[in-house]
Structures are given as C-alpha cells and as structure tokens.
Amino acid sequence: SQTIHQWPATLVQPVGSPLSLECTVEGTSNPNLYWYRQAAGRGLQLLFYSVGIGQISSEVPQNLSASRPQDRQFILSSKKLLLSDSGFYLCAWSYRGGQGAFFGQGTRLTVV
Amino acid sequence: QQPVQSPQAVILREGEDAVINCSSSKALYSVHWYRQKHGEAPVFLMILLKGGEQKGHDKISASFNEKKQQSSLYLTASQLSYSGTYFCGTLPGGSNYKLTFGKGTLLTVNP
Numbered sequence: 298s299q300t301i302h303q304w305p306a307t308l309v310q311p312v313g314s315p316l317s318l319e320c321t322v323e324g325t326s327n328p329n330l331y332w333y334r335q336a337a338g339r340g341l342q343l344l345f346y347s348v349g350i351g352q353i354s355s356e357v358p359q360n361l362s363a364s365r366p367q368d369r370q371f372i373l374s375s376k377k378l379l380l381s382d383s384g385f386y387l388c389a390w391s392y393r394g395g396q397g398a399f400f401g402q403g404t405r406l407t408v409v
Numbered sequence: 410q411q412p413v414q415s416p417q418a419v420i421l422r423e424g425e426d427a428v429i430n431c432s433s434s435k436a437l438y439s440v441h442w443y444r445q446k447h448g449e450a451p452v453f454l455m456i457l458l459k460g461g462e463q464k465g466h467d468k469i470s471a472s473f474n475e476k477k478q479q480s481s482l483y484l485t486a487s488q489l490s491y492s493g494t495y496f497c498g499t500l501p502g503g504s505n506y507k508l509t510f511g512k513g514t515l516l517t518v519n520p
Contacts, residue, residue: 339512343509346508395438
C-alpha cells in the first residue's frame with residue numbers, strides 16, 4: 298500500500314532562519330507531488346506541484362522554493378523565513394492520471 | 410483557477426441532509442471531494458471523472474455535471490462524524506495536473 302511521510306509535525310522558527318520540509322512517498326512510482334499551505338481557518342493554497350524529477354511548477358511568487366531530487370521525494374525550502382510564512386504545510390501525492398490526492402500529516406510552522 | 414464552493418458554512422442537526430456545491434469557470438477533467446477534521450490533514454472521499462458520473466460512499470454521494478462544470482456533494486441522514494470542512498478539488502483537462510481547491514465548506518452536525 299502507498300504511504301506518505303511528512304516531517305516534522307510541528308516547527309517553530311525565528312524570522313530570517315532557513316526552512317526545509319521533506320516529504321516522501323512509498324509504495325508507488327512516478328507520482329504527482331504537491332505542496333499546499335493552509336492559514337488558520339482558511340482554504341488550501343497550492344504552492345508547488347511536480348510531475349517528475351526536477352520538474353517544478355510554482356504557483357505563488359514568494360520566498361519559498363521546492364525541489365524534487367528523487368522520484369518520491371519532495372522538499373520545500375526557504376532561505377529566510379517571514380512571519381507571513383506561518384501556517385499548516387501539507388504535502389500530497391496523486392497517481393500520474395490525477396485520480397485523487399492523498400495528504401501527509403502536515404507540518405504546523407510558526408515563525409516567531 | 411480556484412473552484413468556487415457554496416455555501417461557506419452549514420449547521421445541521423443529526424439526521425438532516427445537506428448539499429455542497431462546487432463550480433468552475435474552466436472545463437474540468439475531474440472533481441475531487443475531501444473532508445478535513447480540525448487540526449488534521451484532508452482526507453480523500455471520492456473522485457468523479459466523467460460527466461454525469463455519480464458516486465456514493467456510505468451516505469455521502471456526489472454528482473458531476475461536466476457541461477455545467479459543476480459538482481455537488483450530498484450528505485444524507487448526517488451523523489456527528491460528518492462534521493468538518495469539505496473541500497472540492499479540480500483538475501483541468503489535458504495533461505495539466507494542477508490540483509486546486511475551493512475555500513471549503515464548514516459543516517457542523519449537532520446532536
């Protein structure tokens with residue numbers, strides 16, 4: 298069966314510090330991968346998605362970046378965090394044909 | 410482009426029915442429905458791939474009108490466990506895998 302791992306579950310970082318969130322998928326190959334951010338009580342904002350190694354589509358211009366160094370690994374990064382980067386970050390995967398998306402447990406990031 | 414959901418919030422008593430709507434200004438390849446409990450990640454409920462397709466999951470079902478670019482989620486005889494925020498997600502046609510979500514509908518089921 299397929300599983301998705303996302304860590305850490307919670308993170309408190311000072312303004313100006315770097316960020317690296319990692320997501321890995323097991324049990325499938327060549328998935329589509331997604332990063333979303335959810336502000337408190339709000340909807341799911343698509344940040345990045347990837348259909349293959351090294352292929353990243355960015356949806357929101359900001360100080361975040363994403364990379365896909367391996368088929369089932371998706372990394373969200375920032376060189377310098379802003380207060381506005383606080384939120385609930387969710388990684389998700391779907392089959393190549395897009396038949397549904399399955400989310401990791403999420404990372405609750407607080408920038409202080 | 411982000412799909413539009415309505416209503417924004419619904420309050421029900423246990424056993425009542427609800428309908429949540431999702432519409433898009435662009436042609437759709439598929440519509441997905443998810444439920445998110447407070448503090449947790451969204452959970453996939455179902456996907457509708459064909460125009461006119463209807464699917465069911467326990468007492469939760471959905472329809473997809475491809476021509477109107479609309480989908481509706483039907484919750485019948487609601488249970489307390491149905492409470493949460495429901496999101497529709499849409500994929501455009503072709504090889505575009507950009508999965509975007511509506512702003513969500515907060516469903517509260519009271520005893």
